[in-house]
Amino acid sequence: GAVVSQHPSRVICKSGTSVKIECRSLDFQATTMFWYRQFPKQSLMLMATSNEGSKATYEQGVEKDKFLINHASLTLSTLTVTSAHPEDSSFYICSARKTGLDNEQFFGPGTRLTVL
Amino acid sequence: SQQGEEDPQALSIQEGENATMNCSYKTSINNLQWYRQNSGRGLVHLILIRSNEREKHSGRLRVTLDTSKKSSSLLITASRAADTASYFCATGPGVARGTALIFGKGTTLSVSS
DSSP states (O other): OOOEEEEOSEEEEOTTOOEEEEEEESSSOOSEEEEEEEOTTSOEEEEEEEETTSOOEEOTTOOTTTEEEEEEETTEEEEEEOSOOGGGOEEEEEEEEOOSSSOOEEEOOOEEEEEO | OOOOEEEOSEEEEETTSOEEEEEEOSSOOSEEEEEEEOTTSOEEEEEEEETTOOEEEETTEEEEEETTTTEEEEEEOSOOGGGOEEEEEEEEOOSSTTOOOEEOOOEEEEEEO
């Protein structure tokens, strides 16, 4: 199988602080990772596509200066929520794409961010 | 952006009954996948069906795909209380590298004992 981890699983921070979330593919290399956000009782919304060694591609309406993405290696992508505000409180889920017939994505367990 | 629309949005059934959820999508796809999510938890991958397949089974799950109608259905047979969760379809929009899975809005299934 393919395992993707996320850290931390849960974080509570004060408004105005920055929070970094890590996404790691543990047993495969991923040139492409994806970041999703999920608000309560809603579906997953794609935020950005993270490509190793290049700039991330952001979906419309997602502020690239607020959600900084770094994909510095083939097994690690990070999402930094800068100057977090209560409206940024959400469940953030990453996925890593494994090259193959179906280019399957494997999802991390998610990070619950609460901004006070 | 959102690709799929599931229906119904919510479904309540008794244990032992079958549950059917439908998903419609808009653009061409390479494959379609179904996921389960328990409240506040991560995603569990259930099944993947490719665009050239029409039906697939996995245990109590049966998935169909009709590319001419751009729709898919997920059937859970002999449901159990543990099947209570949200179910999402997600489409793989093509063979282009880097394209993400796009999720539908989901169906919330409640199975009572």
